[in-house]
Amino acid sequence: MEGHSTCVLHSLHRLSTDIQRMERELKMTKDDTLVRIQLLEDKLGGIVEGAGSISSVLNPDQRVRHIFDQMATGLNNQVDTKTDILGAISNTLHRELKKVISAVEMQENQRTNMKEVDDSNAQKIYALEQTLRVTDAKIIEIEQKLMDNNPLLSYNGVLIWKFTDFLRKQQEAQQGGNVSHYSISFLTSQFGYKMCARLYPNGDGMGKGTHLSVYIALMKGEYDALQEWPFKQRVTFCLMNQERGAHVVDSFRPDPTNFSFRRPQSNMNIASGCPLFVRLDALFSPGNGLLKDDTIFLKIIVDSTDICDPSSPVDSTAAKA
Template structure:
């Protein structure tokens, strides 16, 4: 072990270099925004300072995160805050100016009163009254003009400041509108891509159905009597994949209740599903979209039986159910297949893999699916009148 020269952490010698380059909080790195050398533990706060601006309307300045401003609601709220602040500042300045003008008027009235008293106290022999009045009014005019010039300069300065702040606010709002328009454009582009993908999926689904039909027409193992034996190989490997979240379920080859009957298949979860996940083998029954669905009776009502065959002449594992006519799983399919329904707790996994039970042999199981054909209307039957 060796101590890190930066943070003092004890690290194995062979990992010291990696610790300094990737993990040490005291190691210095160059900021990608300003090229300043900053410790790793301070880098996040330093870079965040590059992504913020100061609100021009606040007396002390309020930091606004540029990345957070991507939220349109926050942008609008901040814009309203800026406009409100500007209006408040303008109202405050106007009040101060009006108060100063009132004080100035009072001062003028006081000066006029003093002038009248002075005039009354003077005799005509001491000073010409007209000259005295002219002098006093000239002095008063100069004082008034000087005060007004000062106030006007202050008002002009305030007006320029308000105009600058208003221009900044307008520029900020324009930037927000541009960002909002860019987001709308991105959304429109994504919707177009989604629509294109949906159309592509529909085309591929039709191709899959067509290829599957060709496969079944040329596959001698396809069953047309409602009974199918599924040979499921490499069970332990597929179970391990399911435990890791890959290929959690598998579909059997489609089969039929008759040559022109219901199209169906089975779905198997090697590591279980729902209530049986991780503890049971789950098997389900699936009604698929068939070529002769218009001739069938809906909803699907036939009893379905699952039978896990014992390969050593022992007892089989059997479970069955009758479809719920109100469930969407047994209505006429509108898409490629309906939602699977069946037995999530078909057989415990520990009993299945036990060598004493004979259910799993050579890493293979045999699952038999039986659909009760009693009462099924067969369109190919000669007894159906045409």
């Protein structure tokens, strides 16, 4: 019986010791929890409003729950605030985007309208150019008919062209009027090549605005079938000095590959020659004798020494062959 009592006392002592140890551990855990809660409150003080004043009357579990409730409320408030700000920014951007889209659509409509106007103007310009070409062709045809009826027609490949009213014609060309003029037609012989000269008083091509340009243009003749093609005779232009001074002379030999010197298929081939014949400032220089009384004299010489004259006697041997 005594041994049993001793065992019971021993067990009670162990239990008391365990309880004391557990109490110490619980106290340590409680203190540690309180420290952790305090740290959490300190860290979250900027988010949780009024945590310090309320936490003093709450137990640890309530304090933790209260902290997290306050933290969730604070975060939700911050999220709501930022959401409102982002919503306002989004609305502003949306309004600005609508303005940009509207401006772009307006510019696109303006561009479309301008393109339609440009297309319409281009068609009108093209129609006017076609009308001018037809008119120019008719003028050339009339001029050539007048030339063909001219009693002064030359048959030796030499033409002296008296070109009057030079200043007026040069100013007219500067203003976009009649930029060129044709001479009367002339032939290398009675049955030879037919041609005329073309003069640009304000220049053409590389010489536009700076030089007097002169060209030769082959014309369709009655005896073209008897000529040698392409045309290859040397052509000389001579601007004659009216004061017995030095003439201005330039010449060229036709390029056989140039269609200007093939047999004419229409009334007249494209003219070709000397776009840089003489500088306008030299032409207008006082006392040089090239331009006098508003008149120039242009001499055109076609070398006909080696041209086979269809009117020459036929060789009897060739005839028998």
